[in-house]
Amino acid sequence: MATIRDVAKLADVSVSTVSLALSNPARVSQKTREKIRQAIAAVGFVADPLAQSLARGRSRMIGFVVGNVGNPFFGDIRRELENYALDHEHFVVVTDSSGKTDRERAMVEHLIGLKTAGLALAPSGYDQDYVAFVAGLNVPIVCFDQKVAGIERDFVGSDNYLAGAMLTEHLLQLGHRRIAFITGPSHMHTATERYRGFAETMANAGIDVNPNFVVDGQFTRTAGYEAAMRLLIQHERPTAILGANNTVALSALQAMQELGFRCPEDISLAMIDNVQWSSVITPRITMVVQDTLALGSIIARRLMHRIRSPQGAVEPPEDFVLAPKFVPGNSCRRI
Amino acid sequence: MATIRDVAKLADVSVSTVSLALSNPARVSQKTREKIRQAIAAVGFVADPLAQSLARGRSRMIGFVVGNVGNPFFGDIRRELENYALDHEHFVVVTDSSGKTDRERAMVEHLIGLKTAGLALAPSGYDQDYVAFVAGLNVPIVCFDQKVAGIERDFVGSDNYLAGAMLTEHLLQLGHRRIAFITGPSHMHTATERYRGFAETMANAGIDVNPNFVVDGQFTRTAGYEAAMRLLIQHERPTAILGANNTVALSALQAMQELGFRCPEDISLAMIDNVQWSSVITPRITMVVQDTLALGSIIARRLMHRIRSPQGAVEPPEDFVLAPKFVPGNSCRRI
DNA sequence: TGATCAAATCGAACCGGTTCGATAGAACGC
DNA sequence: GCGTTCTATCGAACCGGTTCGATTTGATCA
Known part of the structure; x- marks a missing residue:
């Protein structure tokens, strides 16, 4: 591999x-620049990014840290970020924490060690320790998806309260009163907000929610399945189930199918967040989806802004909250 | 950030x-080792991975390069690799080429520039140029999924011929004769092998395949949908459709549903490869799935072996081909 | 023609580690 | 008691770039 010294020698x-010719051509004379250009071509020189990063203290990498890269929600956002970053000569490396806080931490530390230019982070933690950890990171960061109380960073996400409220109102309009809600982890902002949207909309309609109708699905498949089963075995069962995310809702659909309930004839179902191949799942589930492309675009622009512009680096953190979109299916019937 | 010189000064x-104490403790006396340990703790020293990589010419990163991280097939493999790598003090960075060869190339070059210890690569190319490119990379590489003719590297994948043949035989046993096949790109090994499994099994059974029954789905959603439509509008239509991968098969299901065909009553459907939430897709599709966990495990072990062991680095490339598994659904009926 | 100043280029230090040959001192054998 | 071997430690060069103050070159002006 040719080094910059080989180039220098050949170009005399x-x-x-x-180095100057490469990073700031205007400060080198036309003649010299040409000599160097030829020498570079002759020896096939490519600057070693590692050495550059070490010397500069900054690399051209952007870290994308999420709990599950397989989730299409994160996939869409990743793609947006990647395209935008590539257009600005940056390079996205993706790491998957599998939702584990300690693993996420190790990965973030590793990325910081690599002198990443910036981080797009979907936080997996929530406690004091975690907040302090994120606060202590001295690198441009844009958080997304989960808003964590105490983290003073840019945040990009959806209005989850609205998402929960929209679906609840829809079910109310269809005549449902016995509406069950499968929640997510109580430490997750998306989960609590979606639930709040449900609970307040029900309260505003003057309806008491049966406490047995609120079950914890942990946003996971196993817990969601179990939660759904608990709903389905009740004598006075709900006429509609609202899943706080795609995983728990689909687990509920599975549980319903297994027990022999028809959807929507016996029980209606609605969910927050899209899922791959939702078009071939029968019935097509009524849902509220996030505008992943817009989210990704905002994350990308905000992060690159902080990375590239000197004043961007010191701007106070801002929240960007987008409205979700209602997508009707045929999983909710009028009663 | 404390550097190694701070430690040296404090420990005198x-x-x-x-450096020696850190990389080869046995060669440093007990007393000195202890002094150094304390000094490290006192100043909070953590070695800069960038500087280490530059000096060593090798990092502790493993590159995972695929065309679509959102594909659960790749997701499972990634998880296996990640866990194994983490146990051996290595760190996986994921990059997604979106299936574009030139982007993949740029990413691989970047990873090599980062002095990655090794690469797990799902090749996206196939031509002379591409083969030469991969051959020229001077780093441990394990290829998987697509076997590319001419690439002399370890390869880990499934027996795709068998996968195609198994489903074809299954449909034959159920009495089907007019079986259609939606193919993938002809330059992909998985696509051609799966088709070969279909075609030879049909030939062995003495059945002529109607040329109109073999349509190109490109492994994509749009092409798969279009291909399926071409099958469905034929007057003498197939009694069963075999999708060469999950995407084209589900596109076919969607097309069938849209036109009003019932599956399996009107047309049977089978596919190769699993898909997330296949359990809630109606009907449950009969399929042949790859053993992703085993594939991931082999990839991980093989790659780490090449990275860590001196003789592993020079072993001749080997192919690891696993048998796929038949998973019955209720999308194929006896006729 | 000589002083002045800007533009072009250079040399050396630096980023933060690793590695290897050299050296000092201890242990050993005879 | 002296040469030999081994162990522990050190110094310097190196990985491949960047950066900045210093120096050279060339143009401008009195």
Whole structure:
């Protein structure tokens, strides 16, 4: 591999001139620039990004840290970020924490060690320790998906309260009163907000929610399945189930199918968040989806802004909250 | 950030001794080792991975390069690799080429620039140029999923011929004769092998395949949908459709549903590869799935072996081909 | 023609580690 | 008691760039 010294020797200039010609061509004379250009071509020189990062203290990498890269929600956002970053000569490396806080921490530390230019982070933690950890990171960061109380960073996400309220109102309009809600983890902002949207909308309609109708699905498949089963075995069962995310809702659908309930004839179902191949799942589930492309675009722009612009680096953190979209299916019937 | 020189100063030894104590403790006396340990703790020293990589010419990163991280097939493999790598003090960075060869190339070059210890690569190319490119990479590589003719590297994948043949035989046993096949790109090994499994099994059964029954789905949603439509509008339509991968098969299901065909009553459907939430897709599709966990495990072990062991680095490339598994659904009926 | 100043280029230090040959001192054998 | 071997440690060079103050070159002006 040719180094910058090989180029310098061949072009008969100093190493520093070659470096300068590359990073700030205007400060090198036309003639010298040409000599260097030819020398670079002759020896096939490509700057070593590692050495550059070490010397500069900053690399051209952007870390994308999420709990599950397989989730299409994160996939869409990743794609947006990647395209935008590539257009600005940056490079996205993806790491998956599998939702484990300690693993996420190790990964973030590793990325920081790599002198990443910036981080797009979907936080997996929530406690004091975690907040302090994120606060202590000295690198541009845009958080998304989960809003964590105490983290003073840019945040990009959806109005989850609205998402929960929209679906609840829809079910109310269809005549449902016995509506069950499968929740997510109570430490997750998305989960609590979606539930709040449900609970307040029900309260505003003057309906008491049966406490047995609120079950914890942990946003996971196993817990969601179990939660759904608990709903389905009740004598006075709900006429509609609202899943706080795609995983628990689909687990509920599975549970319903297994027990022999028809959807929507016996029980209606609605969910927050899209899922791959939702178009071939029968019935097509009524849902509220996030605008992943817009979210991704905002994350990308905000992060690159902080990375590239000197004043961007010191701007106070801002929240960007987008409205979700209602997508009707045929999983909710009028009663 | 504390550097190794701070540690050396505090412990009153040379920099090289500190380095030695860290990388090869046995060669440093007990007393000195302890002094260094305390000094490290006192100043909070953590070695800069960038500087280490530059000096060593190798990092502790493993690159995972695929065309679509959102595909659960790749997701499972990634998880296996990640867990195994983490146990061996390595760190996986994921990059997604979106299936574009030039982007994959740029990413691989970037990863090599980062002095990655090794690469797990799902090749996206196939031509002479591409083969030469992969051949020229001077780093441990394990290829998987697509076997590319001419690439002399370890390969881990499934027996795709068998996968195609198994489903074809299954449909034959159920009495089907007019079986259609939606193919993938002809330059992909998985696609051609799966088709070969279909075609030879049909030939062995003495059945002529109607040329109109073999349509190109490109492994994509749009092409798969279009291909399925071409099958469905034929007057003498197939009694069963075999999708060469999950995407084209589900596109076919969607097309069938949209036109009003019932599956399996009107047309049977089978596919190769699993898909998330296949359990809630109606009907449950009969399929042949790859053993992703085993594939991931083999990839991980093989790659780490090449990375860590001196003789592993020079072993001749080997192919690891696993048999797929038949998973019955209720999308194929006896006729 | 000589002083002045800007533009072009250079040299050296630096980023933060690793590695290897050299050296000092201890242990050993005879 | 002296040469030999081994162990522990050190110094310097190196990985491949960047950066900045210093120096050279060339143009401008009195």
